[in-house]
Amino acid sequence: xxxxxxxxxxxxxxxxxxxxxxxxxxxxxxxxxxxxxxxxxxxxxxxxxxxxxxxxxxxxxxxxxxxxxxxxxxxxxx
Amino acid sequence: xxxxxxxxxxxxxxxxxxxxxxxxxxxxxxxxxxxxxxxxxxxxxxxxxxxxxxxxxxxxxxxxxxxxxxxxxxxxxx
Amino acid sequence: xxxxxxxxxxxxxxxxxxxxxxxxxxxxxxxxxxxxxxxxxxxxxxxxxxxxxxxxxxxxxxxxxxxxxxxxxxxxxx
Amino acid sequence: xxxxxxxxxxxxxxxxxxxxxxxxxxxxxxxxxxxxxxxxxxxxxxxxxxxxxxxxxxxxxxxxxxxxxxxxxxxxxx
Amino acid sequence: xxxxxxxxxxxxxxxxxxxxxxxxxxxxxxxxxxxxxxxxxxxxxxxxxxxxxxxxxxxxxxxxxxxxxxxxxxxxxx
Amino acid sequence: xxxxxxxxxxxxxxxxxxxxxxxxxxxxxxxxxxxxxxxxxxxxxxxxxxxxxxxxxxxxxxxxxxxxxxxxxxxxxx
Amino acid sequence: xxxxxxxxxxxxxxxxxxxxxxxxxxxxxxxxxxxxxxxxxxxxxxxxxxxxxxxxxxxxxxxxxxxxxxxxxxxxxx
Numbered sequence: 001x002x003x004x005x006x007x008x009x010x011x012x013x014x015x016x017x018x019x020x021x022x023x024x025x026x027x028x029x030x031x032x033x034x035x036x037x038x039x040x041x042x043x044x045x046x047x048x049x050x051x052x053x054x055x056x057x058x059x060x061x062x063x064x065x066x067x068x069x070x071x072x073x074x075x076x077x078x
Numbered sequence: 079x080x081x082x083x084x085x086x087x088x089x090x091x092x093x094x095x096x097x098x099x100x101x102x103x104x105x106x107x108x109x110x111x112x113x114x115x116x117x118x119x120x121x122x123x124x125x126x127x128x129x130x131x132x133x134x135x136x137x138x139x140x141x142x143x144x145x146x147x148x149x150x151x152x153x154x155x156x
Numbered sequence: 157x158x159x160x161x162x163x164x165x166x167x168x169x170x171x172x173x174x175x176x177x178x179x180x181x182x183x184x185x186x187x188x189x190x191x192x193x194x195x196x197x198x199x200x201x202x203x204x205x206x207x208x209x210x211x212x213x214x215x216x217x218x219x220x221x222x223x224x225x226x227x228x229x230x231x232x233x234x
Numbered sequence: 235x236x237x238x239x240x241x242x243x244x245x246x247x248x249x250x251x252x253x254x255x256x257x258x259x260x261x262x263x264x265x266x267x268x269x270x271x272x273x274x275x276x277x278x279x280x281x282x283x284x285x286x287x288x289x290x291x292x293x294x295x296x297x298x299x300x301x302x303x304x305x306x307x308x309x310x311x312x
Numbered sequence: 313x314x315x316x317x318x319x320x321x322x323x324x325x326x327x328x329x330x331x332x333x334x335x336x337x338x339x340x341x342x343x344x345x346x347x348x349x350x351x352x353x354x355x356x357x358x359x360x361x362x363x364x365x366x367x368x369x370x371x372x373x374x375x376x377x378x379x380x381x382x383x384x385x386x387x388x389x390x
Numbered sequence: 391x392x393x394x395x396x397x398x399x400x401x402x403x404x405x406x407x408x409x410x411x412x413x414x415x416x417x418x419x420x421x422x423x424x425x426x427x428x429x430x431x432x433x434x435x436x437x438x439x440x441x442x443x444x445x446x447x448x449x450x451x452x453x454x455x456x457x458x459x460x461x462x463x464x465x466x467x468x
Numbered sequence: 469x470x471x472x473x474x475x476x477x478x479x480x481x482x483x484x485x486x487x488x489x490x491x492x493x494x495x496x497x498x499x500x501x502x503x504x505x506x507x508x509x510x511x512x513x514x515x516x517x518x519x520x521x522x523x524x525x526x527x528x529x530x531x532x533x534x535x536x537x538x539x540x541x542x543x544x545x546x
Contacts (some may be wrong), residue, residue: 221252298387376465
């Protein structure tokens with residue numbers, strides 16, 4: 001089992017730089033945007049960010065700085 | 079992918095100084111105001127701040143000090 | 157942009173000493189009172205403090221010590 | 235403004251020792267009792283403590299040790 | 313006022329060892345049992361512990377280890 | 391009172407190794423299983439774990455790793 | 469009782485690398501996916517991750533980075 005390569009969280013984030021990611025926050029919000037930066041606390045900056053509305057549509061937010069503590073999960077959009 | 083420049087959270091904040099920002103708090107509150115200062119914990123001071131009411135209107139608060147721990151996200155208003 | 161003077165959270169608090177401030181807490185409570193002291197954790201002491209009731213009236217509390225962790229935001233009342 | 239004397243949280247607590255205080259907790263509970271001790275984390279011991287019931291009456295608890303993390307605010311009863 | 317003896321939280325706990333205590337937890341649960349041990353984080357072990365049910369009855373749990381972080385308050389039962 | 395022997399939390403856990411324990415989590419979940427390991431943060435591994443359903447039945451989970459921060463209390467099943 | 473071997477949390481995780489795991493989060497979400505990596509804070513990366521919907525179906529998410537703080541429990545799917 002130890003032969004399975006360990007893909008670190010950092011690698012997932014580094015590879016997602018400049019790409020579209022989906023971010024779920026603690027308060028139930030979902031955002032998507034282009035990942036501009038991140039740090040070890042998962043503070044992230046998204047560019048061209050949008051926030052999912054209750055009716056399923058997306059509202060434009062522009063550049064957004066998200067405090068890492070509120071991030072539940074992040075997923076690159078393929 | 080490593081050629082994508084990493085825009086740090088600090089840079090986003092530094093560039094937003096003196097400009098209008100939208101701040102979303104954990105408790106579901108949304109504020110906007112002119113960013114006067116910030117620190118590494120995301121404690122921020124807004125000038126000419128307003129708080130969004132439930133009917134979508136904005137109530138004037140003046141100068142407001144926000145404890146960073148309550149900040150979910152911050153976005154410069156373009 | 158770096159020419160915009162950074163007004164620190166500390167300065168806002170120091171200037172509010174002895175003046176009336178509005179304090180919003182995590183639990184949805186709103187208090188107002190004369191700012192008597194504060195520390196770096198935003199533990200604050202209000203004098204002649206009042207708590208906002210659900211009907212919009214204010215109930216007198218006297219001197220109140222508030223644990224900083226519960227403070228969402230603080231605003232000098234002009 | 236710097237001539238306004240800063241009354242520290244510690245002083246408020248030290249002066250309240252042996253006196254009746256009102257304590258509001260995060261969970262919405264309100265207690266009152268004689269302040270027997272406190273520490274820097276706001277862990278407090280109340281003597282002859284009572285807990286406010288939903289109908290506005292008070293139930294006797296005796297000596298109570300309260301974990302500071304749950305304290306929202308504390309106010310000496312005049 | 314400084315002549316009022318400060319009874320520390322530790323002393324309250326030490327004196328309650330082997331005696332019946334009431335423990336209120338963050339989630340609204342109430343337990344009672346014989347205090348077998350405690351540490352500085354308020355992690356506690358109760359023996360012959362019981363949990364209060366919604367109908368006011370008590371359900372037997374036996375020995376229970378409670379994580380201090382969940383303790384709101386602890387009171388010796390006289 | 392100091393003659394009452396202090397049974398530490400660690401001793402309760404060490405004696406429960408290999409035995410059935412009941413674990414209550416912050417989110418209201420209740421699990422039971424054979425205690426395989428624990429650490430000082432109360433991160434625990436249960437074997438043959440089951441989760442209590444709302445109808446009072448138990449659903450099999452197998453081996454489960456529980457993050458200590460979510461543990462409210464743990465009780466050996468006698 | 470001390471002869472019972474202690475299976476550490478780390479061992480459970482290391483053995484689950486490359487295998488399917490079930491992850492329950494604080495917000496009530498349940499995910500499953502192939503465990504690609506983990507660290508000591510239980511930050512984990514799942515590959516081919518899916519999120520359980522309210523109707524019991526599973527929605528594809530792809531690669532997901534989960535912040536450890538939100539993990540309640542993790543269980544290898546046998």
